Amino acid sequence: VAERLHGLQQSRTLRRIVCATDLTVRSTAAWERAASLARRTGARLTLLHVIDPGQPARMRANRAYVELLSQADLAFGSAAGFIDVAVRRGNVRDIITRTADEWDADLIVLAAPKSRRLDSIVGTTAERLVRTAKRSVLVVRREMKGGYRQVAIAADLSSASLPMIRTAVRLGALDGACATVVHAVHPSYDGMMRAVGLGELTVAP
Amino acid sequence: VIEHERPELLAIGASRWFLLKRLLIGSVADRLLRAALCDVLVIPRRPAVLKLGAPIAVASDGLTPVPVRPDITAVARFVPVPRRLQQHDRADRQARAHE
Numbered sequence: 001v002a003e004r005l006h007g008l009q010q011s012r013t014l015r016r017i018v019c020a021t022d023l024t025v026r027s028t029a030a031w032e033r034a035a036s037l038a039r040r041t042g043a044r045l046t047l048l049h050v051i052d053p054g055q056p057a058r059m060r061a062n063r064a065y066v067e068l069l070s071q072a073d074l075a076f077g078s079a080a081g082f083i084d085v086a087v088r089r090g091n092v093r094d095i096i097t098r099t100a101d102e103w104d105a106d107l108i109v110l111a112a113p114k115s116r117r118l119d120s121i122v123g124t125t126a127e128r129l130v131r132t133a134k135r136s137v138l139v140v141r142r143e144m145k146g147g148y149r150q151v152a153i154a155a156d157l158s159s160a161s162l163p164m165i166r167t168a169v170r171l172g173a174l175d176g177a178c179a180t181v182v183h184a185v186h187p188s189y190d191g192m193m194r195a196v197g198l199g200e201l202t203v204a205p
Numbered sequence: 206v207i208e209h210e211r212p213e214l215l216a217i218g219a220s221r222w223f224l225l226k227r228l229l230i231g232s233v234a235d236r237l238l239r240a241a242l243c244d245v246l247v248i249p250r251r252p253a254v255l256k257l258g259a260p261i262a263v264a265s266d267g268l269t270p271v272p273v274r275p276d277i278t279a280v281a282r283f284v285p286v287p288r289r290l291q292q293h294d295r296a297d298r299q300a301r302a303h304e
Contacts, residue, residue, distance in 0.1 A: 033244070112238075127235050130219050130247045139238060139245045142213065148244075152212040154237075164218040164248045173214055173246055182206045 014041040018105040030140040034109040035075035112141035151177040
């Protein structure tokens with residue numbers, strides 16, 4: 001397994017990362033993480049900002065360009081040539097998906113969504129993106145403090161689990177990390193077992 | 206696990222569900238995206254495909270110890286590999302050669 005993982009790491013081909021940012025403080029961790037991954041893997045990075053169709057476009061677009069360029073400069077300094085900057089207008093989810101397809105991105109990075117009242121019904125942008133995108137999506141919630149050291153992989157032991165782990169390796173998510181593979185099982189007849197007085201540890205150890 | 210191990214990243218697979226099912230009960234990925242306190246990497250699930258180079262466990266009767274391929278440790282004589290999977294495998298091999 002170690003040999004195979006090593007082989008996978010050698011043959012890694014992470015070529016393009018698309019990082020969607022709303023240019024707020026919330027997105028800082030996302031583009032910092034994306035920049036870190038791009039630096040480590042040699043992938044090209046696209047910083048994308050989507051303008052809502054209901055807002056005046058030109059002024060916002062110009063300002064967004066300037067902010068994205070300054071973020072690129074901040075993240076990569078003199079190597080900022082490895083970063084592409086895109087400002088587009090339209091539905092956020094559609095534009096992110098389309099841009100990722102257009103650049104043939106291996107990974108989409110975006111910040112964790114704010115929790116709003118209607119989200120449980122309509123879903124957040126991240127959730128809708130995850131449902132429709134054919135590419136891996138990294139939702140960044142924490143401020144970046146170096147590479148990931150503790151990683152949990154949820155596997156259902158189906159035939160899709162192994163390709164999933166291989167993709168995680170290919171994306172560099174497990175580099176130098178201590179990984180735990182988790183397989184959660186819902187115990188059958190747990191209600192009945194509890195009803196006859198079996199303890200929690202017996203039902204779901 | 207997230208509470209005890211406190212991982213910095215959770216990697217999960219996501220399936221593309223039908224709209225009605227999704228609306229009614231949601232997906233594990235959706236719920237984890239909302240609840241997890243760490244970064245979440247969601248990897249889209251591909252259909253069941255045998256990937257070359259991956260270790261493959263196949264049921265064995267213990268009578269056929271000679272591997273038919275280096276990455277398959279044993280194949281039971283009475284459980285043939287389904288033709289559909291062989292086709293997937295061949296397609297993957299071609300895609301890899303093309304890369």
